Amino acid sequence: MSNTIQLAVRTLVEHVYSSGSIDSRFRSQSTMLEGTRIHQKIQLTYQESDQKEVYLRADFPVKDLIFSIDGRCDGLLFRNGEVIIDEIKSTSQHLEHLGDDGLSVHWAQAKMYAYIYAKDHQLQEIFVQLTYVQAESDEKRLLKKCFFIAELEGFVQEVVETYYPYAKLLHDHRKERNESSKQLVFPFDTYRSGQRKLAGSVYKTISEKKSLFVKAPTGIGKTISTLFPAVKAMGEGNLNRIFYLTAKTITRTTAEEAVGRMQSCGLCLKYVTITAKDKVCFKDETKCQKDYCEFADGYYDRINEAILDIAANENCMKREVIENYARKHTVCPFEFSIDLAYTADAVICDYNYIFDPRVSLKRLFEEQKKSTLLLIDEAHNLVDRGREMFSASLNKELFLQLKKEFKSVNKGIYDSASQINSWFISLKKNGGELNEFTLDQLDEELILLLNQFKEGAEIVLLKETFPNLLELYFQVNSFLKIVDLLDEHYVIFGEKNKNDITLKLFCIDPSKLLQKMGKGYRSKVFFSATLAPLSYYQDILGGQDEDYLLSIPSPFKEEQTDIFIKPLSTRYRDRERTKPAIVTMIHSLVQNRPGNYLTFFPSYQYLLAVYDEFIKQYPGTNTLLQGAGMSEEEREEFLKKFKPNQPETLIGFAVLGGVFSEGVDLKGDRLNGVVVVGVGLPQLCYERNLIKDHFTKKERNGYDYAYVFPGMNKVLQAGGRLIRSEEDHGTIVLVDDRFLQRQYQDLLPQEWRSFVVI
Structure with a gap:
C-alpha cells in the first residue's frame, strides 16, 4: 500500500478547523439549495481574463506520509498585476453576524488554494478574497488579504501536521486491514450448499463493477456469503468501504455478528452501526439545541478528539460502544456515528442513509463512491421504502x-x-x-x-x-x-x-430514483430469500439489462417440511363465515403435532377476531398475541417464549408482514410450525389501484405489481421462519383457496409444491 494520502482541500480544513455546536433549532436550507446559483451568479461577473473552477493539486510530505491534496477554487482573478484566489460563500445569516474577519475555516480553504497556485507559478505574494453572499437578499461583502509565499508555506505545514495523527492512524489501520483481508479464510469449517456460489458471484460482481440481484433461500447464511467476498475484495484493493443496508434492527445484529466472526479469525476491520437519532438520544426530548443539550453544545470543538480516541481503541463501533465514547467526550451519539461512517471500513445502517435524497450521507465524494460497495439486505423491502422516500x-x-x-x-x-x-x-x-x-x-x-x-x-x-x-x-x-x-x-x-x-x-415507480441515488458506487448487491420473481425486482429496484441475476435453490430437502393447503376463502366478505373452520383447523393441527407455532394473519383486525374466537373455544391453550406498536423489549420477550422442547404447545398469533414474519431466527425446536392465513394481498385502496393502473399502461401485469407480488412476498417470508438449518423439520399450513390457483402456485418455492390439500 502506498504511503500517499489522497485528500480534498475542503475535507482537510473542515477537519482541522471544526468548531461550534449542533443546533437544529433552525438552519436555513437556502445555503444548500441556492449555493450553486449564487456561485454561478458571481462567476458571471468575472472578467474575460479570469478563470473559474480552477483545479489545483500539490503533494505535501509529512514524516512518513505524502499528502496529495486537491480541489477546485471558485475563481482565479487577475487585477492590475495582482493574482487573486476568490472563494465564494453563500450564507443565510445576516452578513454583519460574520464579524469583521469572516470564518477561519473559509480563510483556510482559500489559503490552501493560494499556496498551491503561488508555488506552481513561483509567485512571492498572492491575494486571497472571500466573497460572502447573503442567500435571500444577494447582498455581497468582500474580504481581501495579501499573503507572502513563506507565511502560506508555514500555514499549510501547520494544517497538514495537525491532520497527520488522524491520517496516520487511518493509513496504518488500512494497511493492516488489507493484509488481514488477504490472509482471511472463510470463517466456517465448510460452505453450506449454495454459499460458495453466492460468495463467488458477489466477488465477480465487485471485480467487474456490476450489480447483482440474488434470490437465495433462508438459512444458507446470506450475510456472511456477501460480506466475506467483499472483505476479500478490500484486500485486493478493489474496495475501500462497505455499506451493509437493512430495513430492520434484527438484520443489523446479524451483520454485526458476521463481521465479529471474521474479526475472531484475524480480520482487522472497523465497522460502525448507525442507530436512529430518537433511539440513541441521551436527553428526554430529541432537541438538538446547544442551550438544551450539553452533547450538542460545543460538539465540533470535541469531535476530532472523540474520533481519534474511538478509532485508536475500537474496531466494533456498535450502539453501546458509541454511546460510551459519546458520554466520555460529551458528544451527540447520533452525529458521532454519522461522522464515524466517513472513516469506518464498513457501515451497517438503514437504507435511507444511501437512497433517501433528504437524509443521505452527503459528504461521500464521487471518488469515494467508486471504491464503495452497497450490500442491500432483505431487498424486497426497498420497493415500498423507496416509494416512501421519494413521496x-x-x-x-x-x-x-x-x-x-x-x-x-x-x-x-x-x-x-x-x-x-x-x-x-x-x-x-x-x-x-x-x-x-x-x-x-x-x-x-x-x-x-x-x-x-x-x-x-x-x-x-x-x-x-x-x-x-x-x-x-x-x-x-x-x-x-x-x-x-x-x-x-x-x-x-x-x-x-x-x-x-x-x-x-x-x-409509483421508484426504479429511476433508486438507480440515480445508487449511481457512482462500484457495485450493488440486492439480496433476499424472497426476491421472486427476479425480473420484477430488477425492474422496480432500478436494475439494468447488464446486471447479473442469481437464483440459488434451497439446500433443504423437501421431506424436512410437510406442506398443507386448507382451501378456505379468507377474502374480506367471507372472513366471518370461515372463521370457525380456521379456529378448528389450528386446534386440530397442534393436537396432532404438538410444538411451538406461529400463525400469521393479513390484518390486525382479522388476527384479533380469530384469536378471540380461539380463546373462547379452547381457553386452556398456551397462546401469545402480537401487540400493536410493541417496543423492542416487548418483541424480545415475545420471541424468548419460543423455547426448545417445551412440555406444552405454544401458539403465537402475529401479523403477516409484521415484525415477527421476517428477520426472525427461531432455530431447531424453538419453532415447529407456521400457519399463514391468506395470500397476503395488500388491502384494496386508492394508492394500490394507482400502482396497478400505472404498470398496466406500461404493458406490465399491473395487478401482479400492485397486489400479488408484494402479497406473496409476505407469505414466503413468514413461511421462511420455519426451516433455518439442515436439522430443522416442521409443518407449514397455507390457508386460502387461491393457493390452488396457478398464478399463486408459480410463486411458491419449489420445495413447497409437494403439498397435501386438507
Whole structure:
C-alpha cells in the first residue's frame, strides 16, 4: 500500500478547523439549495481574463506520509498585476453576524488554494478574497488579504501536521486491514450448499463493477456469503468501504455478528452501526439545541478528539460502544456515528442513509463512491421504502392551525398560511364529491405560495423558535425537494378526510430514483430469500439489462417440511363465515403435532377476531398475541417464549408482514410450525389501484405489481421462519383457496409444491 494520502482541500480544513455546536433549532436550507446559483451568479461577473473552477493539486510530505491534496477554487482573478484566489460563500445569516474577519475555516480553504497556485507559478505574494453572499437578499461583502509565499508555506505545514495523527492512524489501520483481508479464510469449517456460489458471484460482481440481484433461500447464511467476498475484495484493493443496508434492527445484529466472526479469525476491520437519532438520544426530548443539550453544545470543538480516541481503541463501533465514547467526550451519539461512517471500513445502517435524497450521507465524494460497495439486505423491502422516500404530502389542517396561531403574532406568516389554506379549500371544491382524485399537474401557484411561505418562515425562525412553524417549514422544504423530482413515475392526488384534505406527490415507480441515488458506487448487491420473481425486482429496484441475476435453490430437502393447503376463502366478505373452520383447523393441527407455532394473519383486525374466537373455544391453550406498536423489549420477550422442547404447545398469533414474519431466527425446536392465513394481498385502496393502473399502461401485469407480488412476498417470508438449518423439520399450513390457483402456485418455492390439500 502506498504511503500517499489522497485528500480534498475542503475535507482537510473542515477537519482541522471544526468548531461550534449542533443546533437544529433552525438552519436555513437556502445555503444548500441556492449555493450553486449564487456561485454561478458571481462567476458571471468575472472578467474575460479570469478563470473559474480552477483545479489545483500539490503533494505535501509529512514524516512518513505524502499528502496529495486537491480541489477546485471558485475563481482565479487577475487585477492590475495582482493574482487573486476568490472563494465564494453563500450564507443565510445576516452578513454583519460574520464579524469583521469572516470564518477561519473559509480563510483556510482559500489559503490552501493560494499556496498551491503561488508555488506552481513561483509567485512571492498572492491575494486571497472571500466573497460572502447573503442567500435571500444577494447582498455581497468582500474580504481581501495579501499573503507572502513563506507565511502560506508555514500555514499549510501547520494544517497538514495537525491532520497527520488522524491520517496516520487511518493509513496504518488500512494497511493492516488489507493484509488481514488477504490472509482471511472463510470463517466456517465448510460452505453450506449454495454459499460458495453466492460468495463467488458477489466477488465477480465487485471485480467487474456490476450489480447483482440474488434470490437465495433462508438459512444458507446470506450475510456472511456477501460480506466475506467483499472483505476479500478490500484486500485486493478493489474496495475501500462497505455499506451493509437493512430495513430492520434484527438484520443489523446479524451483520454485526458476521463481521465479529471474521474479526475472531484475524480480520482487522472497523465497522460502525448507525442507530436512529430518537433511539440513541441521551436527553428526554430529541432537541438538538446547544442551550438544551450539553452533547450538542460545543460538539465540533470535541469531535476530532472523540474520533481519534474511538478509532485508536475500537474496531466494533456498535450502539453501546458509541454511546460510551459519546458520554466520555460529551458528544451527540447520533452525529458521532454519522461522522464515524466517513472513516469506518464498513457501515451497517438503514437504507435511507444511501437512497433517501433528504437524509443521505452527503459528504461521500464521487471518488469515494467508486471504491464503495452497497450490500442491500432483505431487498424486497426497498420497493415500498423507496416509494416512501421519494413521496411527499402536505395537508390543509396544518396551515389552518398556523394561521390561527400567528393571527396577532406575525402578519407575514398569517397571510402566507391563509393563502395556502385558501388554495387547499379550492382544491377540495375541485374534487367535488370524490374522496380521492388525481391532478394532471401541480399548480404553479401553490409552488409559488410554498416558496414565499418558506422564505417568510426563514426570516422569522432566524430570530425566534416557534415549534409548529419549524415543523411545517421542514415539511414544506421536504415537499419542495420532491417537487423537483416529479416526472412520469409520479401521480399527484388529493385525499379528503372529513374537513381536512391532503395533497400527495406519490412515487409509483421508484426504479429511476433508486438507480440515480445508487449511481457512482462500484457495485450493488440486492439480496433476499424472497426476491421472486427476479425480473420484477430488477425492474422496480432500478436494475439494468447488464446486471447479473442469481437464483440459488434451497439446500433443504423437501421431506424436512410437510406442506398443507386448507382451501378456505379468507377474502374480506367471507372472513366471518370461515372463521370457525380456521379456529378448528389450528386446534386440530397442534393436537396432532404438538410444538411451538406461529400463525400469521393479513390484518390486525382479522388476527384479533380469530384469536378471540380461539380463546373462547379452547381457553386452556398456551397462546401469545402480537401487540400493536410493541417496543423492542416487548418483541424480545415475545420471541424468548419460543423455547426448545417445551412440555406444552405454544401458539403465537402475529401479523403477516409484521415484525415477527421476517428477520426472525427461531432455530431447531424453538419453532415447529407456521400457519399463514391468506395470500397476503395488500388491502384494496386508492394508492394500490394507482400502482396497478400505472404498470398496466406500461404493458406490465399491473395487478401482479400492485397486489400479488408484494402479497406473496409476505407469505414466503413468514413461511421462511420455519426451516433455518439442515436439522430443522416442521409443518407449514397455507390457508386460502387461491393457493390452488396457478398464478399463486408459480410463486411458491419449489420445495413447497409437494403439498397435501386438507
